[in-house]
Amino acid sequence: MENIRHRVGIRAPRPAVLTKLTTLDGLASWWTTDVAGDPEPGGKVEFRFGRPDRYVFMEVVDVTEDGVVWNCVGGPDEWVGGVVTFDLEQLPDETVLKFTQSWRDPVDFMFHCNTKWGVFLLSLKASLEGGEGTPYPRDLQISSWS
């Protein structure tokens, strides 16, 4: 088992960060504008990225003030069965978001997705700090893969 791991500090209160992870409008503001479903615990959320084969289905496993856990139930083979966590910690000056995604193997696509998750988490950060989020299709292209 391998893990993608990121950490960003966001100058916004923890509930505001949580809203970015637990509402369709919130998710649309940083990951992809093409999102649908139910982001509450037990729900399923569909994220799409243009081409018909570019989608991710996440089952919402847990939501607390400390963060969110998803289980990937559809999308790229390498993603399905993986767990995605967003841990939130309120510090005096910022909310720290720690992110993980589990992978079976460190394939090239994992390298790519690691870099791309960083781009999207910084998009989330920007969207809460007076800047603009850059969800798909306005996301930064990091290679010919996306």
Added chain:
Amino acid sequence: MENIRHRVGIRAPRPAVLTKLTTLDGLASWWTTDVAGDPEPGGKVEFRFGRPDRYVFMEVVDVTEDGVVWNCVGGPDEWVGGVVTFDLEQLPDETVLKFTQSWRDPVDFMFHCNTKWGVFLLSLKASLEGGEGTPYPRDLQISSWS
């Protein structure tokens, strides 16, 4: 052993990417402007990031057209002894840069450095694609840690 892993595609020929990794001017254009030393095989390069305790010393283990290998010989405890690799592959439309850094343990600082390496590698990419690199001290701040 844990690994940080990134992948970016750069619309520039492989020798141009290699120059960014093997010359002081190249390194100064994307990682930190405060760089000194000898970036040739067997040499040692010092990278500094402002505060006196923020530095990294890298020993250059290998340089070929396929990439660069460094061994961290000074800097944060968590970095020292770790190996950093930049693998370069020339594809028809882009040069693919795959990056790794080995860590003993997945501490919070590893989460942070993973996200920050992505920022710097995208700085490298931008510096070769007609944009501007954002080396320290112009680097994007991802949290109160830097």
